[in-house]
Amino acid sequence: MKIGVLALQGAVREHIRLLELAGAEAVAVKRAEELADLDGLVIPGGESTTIGKLMRQYGLREPIMRLHEQGKPIFGTCAGLIMIAKRVENLDEPHLDLMDIDVKRNAFGRQRESFEADLAIKGVADVFPAVFIRAPYIEKVGEGVEVLSVIEDKIVAARQDRLLCAAFHPELTDDVRFHAYFVEMVRESMVTNVAK
Numbered sequence: 001m002k003i004g005v006l007a008l009q010g011a012v013r014e015h016i017r018l019l020e021l022a023g024a025e026a027v028a029v030k031r032a033e034e035l036a037d038l039d040g041l042v043i044p045g046g047e048s049t050t051i052g053k054l055m056r057q058y059g060l061r062e063p064i065m066r067l068h069e070q071g072k073p074i075f076g077t078c079a080g081l082i083m084i085a086k087r088v089e090n091l092d093e094p095h096l097d098l099m100d101i102d103v104k105r106n107a108f109g110r111q112r113e114s115f116e117a118d119l120a121i122k123g124v125a126d127v128f129p130a131v132f133i134r135a136p137y138i139e140k141v142g143e144g145v146e147v148l149s150v151i152e153d154k155i156v157a158a159r160q161d162r163l164l165c166a167a168f169h170p171e172l173t174d175d176v177r178f179h180a181y182f183v184e185m186v187r188e189s190m191v192t193n194v195a196k
Contacts, residue, residue, distance in 0.1 A: 003182075005027070009045075009047060018171055021176045052095045073186050081138075107167075124177050155167075156168060
């Protein structure tokens with residue numbers, strides 16, 4: 001099993017470390033051809049507008065869409081959640097247009113309003129230490145999207161088939177459980193894809 005971490009911005013090394021602790025081979029990905037032999041992809045945090053520009057500049061958008069069409073799981077954290085959303089506040093055109101969610105950017109305030117909270121995440125943990133940094137949240141989910149976690153009535157983690165997202169930064173903790181959940185999604189998809 002080989003999972004890529006999109007290395008345009010964000011805590012790439014931290015994602016790789018937790019994916020490896022969860023039992024996957026993990027690699028940093030910067031070029032389109034590096035996406036070809038992956039079984040799954042993590043899109044980390046950073047600044048969504050910058051990531052979107054770099055993604056187009058390096059010709060990564062279409063190969064990531066293809067990865068999704070092939071049934072390979074994608075996990076977006078913080079800005080990564082914005083990247084995979086179909087609808088984003090004050091954004092005319094979605095970046096990847098994959099997950100049926102409406103997202104509000106910088107929804108919890110600026111950098112100085114960053115905070116940590118213990119979350120219950122369905123299928124992951126009863127108590128998970130979540131780090132929120134200029135975090136978005138999900139305002140609305142479409143049919144087929146399962147809400148995994150909520151804080152103050154705001155949706156902060158969700159899943160739609162082989163798409164997973166978190167408004168926070170699970171990679172900035174030592175807790176491997178959310179990454180292990182994604183690794184299991186990848187494992188299940190590999191079995192399904194082989195069966196096809």
